[in-house]
Amino acid sequence: MSNSSIKMVEPPEGVVGEGFFATKLNDVVGMARANSLWPLPFATSCCGIEFMATMASHYDLARFGSERVSFSPRQADMLMVMGTISKKMAPILRQVYEQMSEPRWVIAVGACASSGGIFDTYSVLQGIDKVIPVDVYVPGCPPRPEQIVDGVMKLQELVRSESVRRRSSPEYQELLASYNIK
Amino acid sequence: MALENTDIQDKLTETFGEYVFHFNQEKDIFSFEVAADKITAIILFLKNDPLLRFNFLTDLCGIHYPDNEVDRQFTIVYHMHNWYDNKRIKIKTFINGEKPEIKTISNIFLSANWMERETFDFYGVDFIGHPQLKRILNMDEMISFPMRKEFPLEDGGRTDKDDRFFGRTIDNC
Amino acid sequence: MSELLLPPEHRYAKIIKEKLNEDGSELSILNLGPTHPATHGIFQNILLMDGERILEAEPTIGYIHRAFEKIAENRPFYQITPLTDRMNYCSSPINNMGWWMTLEKLLDIEVPKRAQYLRVIVMELARITDHLICNSILGVDTGAYTGFLYVFQFREKVYEIYEEICGARLTTNMGRIGGFERDWSPEAFRKLDVFLEEFPVAWKEFENLFERNRIFMDRTINVGAISAEKAISYGFTGPNLRAAGVDYDVRVAQPYSSYEDFDFIIPVGKSGDTYDRFCVRNAEVWESISIIRQALAKMPEGNDFHADVPDYYLPPKEDVYTSMESLIYHFKIVMGEVPVPVAEIYHPVEGGNGELGFYLVTDGSRTPYRLHFRRPCFIYYQAYPEMIKGALLSDAIVILSSLNVIAGELDA
Numbered sequence: 001m002s003n004s005s006i007k008m009v010e011p012p013e014g015v016v017g018e019g020f021f022a023t024k025l026n027d028v029v030g031m032a033r034a035n036s037l038w039p040l041p042f043a044t045s046c047c048g049i050e051f052m053a054t055m056a057s058h059y060d061l062a063r064f065g066s067e068r069v070s071f072s073p074r075q076a077d078m079l080m081v082m083g084t085i086s087k088k089m090a091p092i093l094r095q096v097y098e099q100m101s102e103p104r105w106v107i108a109v110g111a112c113a114s115s116g117g118i119f120d121t122y123s124v125l126q127g128i129d130k131v132i133p134v135d136v137y138v139p140g141c142p143p144r145p146e147q148i149v150d151g152v153m154k155l156q157e158l159v160r161s162e163s164v165r166r167r168s169s170p171e172y173q174e175l176l177a178s179y180n181i182k
Numbered sequence: 183m184a185l186e187n188t189d190i191q192d193k194l195t196e197t198f199g200e201y202v203f204h205f206n207q208e209k210d211i212f213s214f215e216v217a218a219d220k221i222t223a224i225i226l227f228l229k230n231d232p233l234l235r236f237n238f239l240t241d242l243c244g245i246h247y248p249d250n251e252v253d254r255q256f257t258i259v260y261h262m263h264n265w266y267d268n269k270r271i272k273i274k275t276f277i278n279g280e281k282p283e284i285k286t287i288s289n290i291f292l293s294a295n296w297m298e299r300e301t302f303d304f305y306g307v308d309f310i311g312h313p314q315l316k317r318i319l320n321m322d323e324m325i326s327f328p329m330r331k332e333f334p335l336e337d338g339g340r341t342d343k344d345d346r347f348f349g350r351t352i353d354n355c
Numbered sequence: 356m357s358e359l360l361l362p363p364e365h366r367y368a369k370i371i372k373e374k375l376n377e378d379g380s381e382l383s384i385l386n387l388g389p390t391h392p393a394t395h396g397i398f399q400n401i402l403l404m405d406g407e408r409i410l411e412a413e414p415t416i417g418y419i420h421r422a423f424e425k426i427a428e429n430r431p432f433y434q435i436t437p438l439t440d441r442m443n444y445c446s447s448p449i450n451n452m453g454w455w456m457t458l459e460k461l462l463d464i465e466v467p468k469r470a471q472y473l474r475v476i477v478m479e480l481a482r483i484t485d486h487l488i489c490n491s492i493l494g495v496d497t498g499a500y501t502g503f504l505y506v507f508q509f510r511e512k513v514y515e516i517y518e519e520i521c522g523a524r525l526t527t528n529m530g531r532i533g534g535f536e537r538d539w540s541p542e543a544f545r546k547l548d549v550f551l552e553e554f555p556v557a558w559k560e561f562e563n564l565f566e567r568n569r570i571f572m573d574r575t576i577n578v579g580a581i582s583a584e585k586a587i588s589y590g591f592t593g594p595n596l597r598a599a600g601v602d603y604d605v606r607v608a609q610p611y612s613s614y615e616d617f618d619f620i621i622p623v624g625k626s627g628d629t630y631d632r633f634c635v636r637n638a639e640v641w642e643s644i645s646i647i648r649q650a651l652a653k654m655p656e657g658n659d660f661h662a663d664v665p666d667y668y669l670p671p672k673e674d675v676y677t678s679m680e681s682l683i684y685h686f687k688i689v690m691g692e693v694p695v696p697v698a699e700i701y702h703p704v705e706g707g708n709g710e711l712g713f714y715l716v717t718d719g720s721r722t723p724y725r726l727h728f729r730r731p732c733f734i735y736y737q738a739y740p741e742m743i744k745g746a747l748l749s750d751a752i753v754i755l756s757s758l759n760v761i762a763g764e765l766d767a
Contacts (some may be wrong), residue, residue, distance in 0.1 A: 042390060044397050044419050045763045046444040049488075050525055053514075057505040071392035086766075087320045089418045090396065092389060118437060120336050121422035122328050123320060142525050208699055209460060238587060239703070243727040259714070261701060261729075265601075268608050272701065287446055291589025296737045301530070304424070319417035319766055328425060335429050 009035055022130075032036050033103070034159040035065040035078070038151070040076035042165060044083030047110035047142040051082050054145040064152055073099040079132075084112040085125045087113060097132045098181060102167045105159065107151050108134045111141040134174055185234070185267040187212045193234060198224060204274075211261075213272035221258075222285045228271075229290060236262040236271065239287075242297040244305040248279070248331045255279025256307060260287075265327055268343060283308040304329035367411070380405060387751070389418050394760030395492060395755070398645030400740070407747050411495070412740040416733075420766045427726040429531075431691045432458055433532065435726070442728065443764040446485035446707035447527045448477045448517070452706035455530045456611055457713040461700045462532070467659035470534035471613040472650045476547070477520065477529065479643040480613070482511050483554075485535075485707030486636040486643075489759040491634055494556065494565060497574045497755045506561050509554050516550065518532035519543035533668045534661025547651070555644060562637055572630060578627035578744045581756030590734040593709030595758060598635045599627030605705040613717040617649045629757040633661050636759075666693050706731060708759045 012031055014023030039061070043051055054061050055069065070076040073096050085093055097106070108128050111117030114137045116126035128134060135158055138151035166172055176182060187207060194202045194214070202224065204215040216224050227234040247255055254276040263270050277284050286309040288295040298309045299318040306327035311317055313353040317324065326333050371382045388399040397418040403411040418466045423438050430438075439450035453476050453549055459466060466474075491503040503542040514524040519542050530536065565571045581591070583599040596603060604621045606614040622638035624631025663666055669688055670681035687693055703712040709731025716725040739758065743751040 041392075046441055048396075049444055052488075053507070053511065057504045057510045058508055066709060069392075084419050084421055086417070086419050086421065087387070088420065092418075093505060096390060116337075119421045119426070121333070121426060122326075122333070122337050123420045123422050124337065126337055211701055213699075237456075239590060240703075240710070241714060241727070241729040243714060245716060245725045259727075261712070261714070265603055265608075270701070272699070291590070292585075292588045293734050293737065296733065300733075317417075319420040323418075328422065335425050 027144040029164050030160040030162060034156040037066050037078045038065050038068050038076050040070050040073055040079050042079060042081045042093065044085065047082035050145055051143045051148060054148045058177060059145040059149060061149065074101060076100055077105060079104065079106045080109055081113045081128050082109040084119055085128050086123050087125050090125045092130050093128060094131045105135045105155055106132060107136045107138060108154055109138045109141055109148055109151065111139065117141055185264060185269045191232060197227060211270050211272050211276065215274045218275045218277045218284050223289055226288050226290055233267050234263045236260055238263040238265055239291040239293055244301040244307055246330050252279045256282045256305060258284055282306060283310055284329060285310050286312040288312055357382050370403060396760065409743050409746055409748060409751060412743055414740055417761055417766050418590060423728065423767045424726060427723055429722060431721045436528050440528055441763055443707055443761045445488050445761060446481035448481040448529050449704060449706050450711065451527060451529045452478055453711055453713060456707060456742060457700055457702040458532050460702050461696065461698055461715065464533050464660050464662050464664050466534055468613065469655045469657060469659045469662060472613055473535060473539060473656050474612045475614065476647050479646045480513050480645045481642050482707055484510050490633055490636050493756045496753050502564055504559050506557060506659050509557055512550050516543055516546045519546060531661065531668055533664045534681060538658055538660040551644065551648065575630040575633060576628060576693055578629045578750045579746065581625050581738060581742055582627065585625060589738040592731050593734060594639060595632055595634045597621060598624035598631035600625055605703050605710050609703060611704060616653065617646050619646050630754055632757045647691055692733055695719055708732060727766060730762045730764045730767060736760050
């Protein structure tokens, strides 16, 4: 290894010998996925501005392997829903989710995306978990960039420990079926 | 020479007679009421008259007064602004609560187009002659007019709150 | 996508058919938005395209309609500022102050000079951040990412000043009836001084990067131009109107919060195109910096930060526990038992992108009877289809970002 100051990801547990390293496939896949999550920013309002700050120079989400913001759902791993989702917008959000390929994760950033927030009104969807399954909720109205980064790190933990077989398990199929997706 | 309230009042009563009434100064804005069926003529006059020159439509919105008599249940409020003399006025007009309709002014001010659509969306006021009167902010499928006082604020679909404590009686959807 | 596509009876279908029969040209339909990355917010435009040219556009809005006006009818007066924050979230303090000034006009409250100057400072800071976002994003859309990354650091600096003043970054909920909730800390003034020293240098560099940049000029000059006459008819206000050559500014037309004490010019453009809008915003940032400097220099002595209106201004917490009178006022304010006159008020302020108006109708109860926000974005966005008619698709994006349409304000 070189003596640079770049911080490397810790390798998973395994057996090291001369010229080989043996570990579980699950762990390697998890590590690779967790450190290259491509975000799809679904920014609708105020939280989107804080996301801009998270992506910009000061907070720099790229440090966590999310350098490439994927605006196409088909190449994205993590859907970040930021801001109020109205009932008019809900079908579009759902469609974006359906277009993403597995494995896919969702972060609900901010109070509006998590629960409707202060907008308990006739036009606002009371939390995006009414239409799509959510993995991580980030509180705040809007959350600070640190909180958004924390949410991404929490998701990385989830991704790292996720079994490669989870997406074909009957529990997962049941979850999707409960949202009436495919 | 600045434009005085009396100039506006004299000019309007001279041209429109009893269709313009209730002139008064409310805080910093001179306001008056007009008969609903004369609204386009009056707005056009205010815009084009060489003395009055109200060249800018600042705002247009509706108000619902369900407790008034049926002929005066909806109000459409127009704010106009003369940029030459820096003078603002407010024009109010009352319309029927059961069949709210008024002529459009979207052919006089292009900006009125969406403001009228918004008022239609919120109150169901029919702007006669509007080029594209359909919902603008809410979904097309919605049947209620949400800003009317009888409709509740909250979403009816919330399961984590007890309806009795949040005044949800009829659905607003 | 199928269910979002156009129904066969849509007017575009007819135009496409006619064109095909006429000269065999094949027009196409492009759906831009609502989640397109380049639209900065959620606006949908269904475009009828002839190759790369836009023939017609049909906008749909309301994707984040949150029913502000309905909520406002159900909340006490002091609980409405959080709503105004979330309208134009790029310049929340202007909205907050606009709302407090509306109430002060309603209640005939005279705010001390020092508090007015503090308000001017924070409103001008908000204008700087608003224009900074708009102009740097315009740079991103024309292919210059560097400027964005560079000036965004300074937006963080402004947010730190906000945090010193009120504790929040973006949705500030700043101020109270009659002034501020607390006096500004010395730290806030220190951070402001640092900002005033460092920011102009960076902004000058940013300006130099773009203003005479050949690529940027080619992308923006004569793109999305609008005549002054059309702009007025479409209800344009703010920088977008001034770019068309009309020197209307609420700060000068109806000075509020002592704007008449300061010396500043209203920058105007000529042709109302994207380049002029960019330059007007740039120039306004310089004026804002100058206004802040003047306000700091002229700042009256003392530590007045709110008017003496015990009926409406919450007493300090320690007094509530010890003095009977304060406890009564505290209770009355929190329970909404304060006297409010029956009146109708319209109060405009110069928001980040135009005349932001509050039309308030009260009936003497603890909530507004009706509160209408005159939202500049909502009114001028209707000109967008006309502005992009005949433009190239890539220009449509640039025009949209130069208009600085904020979705939260558009849809209310």
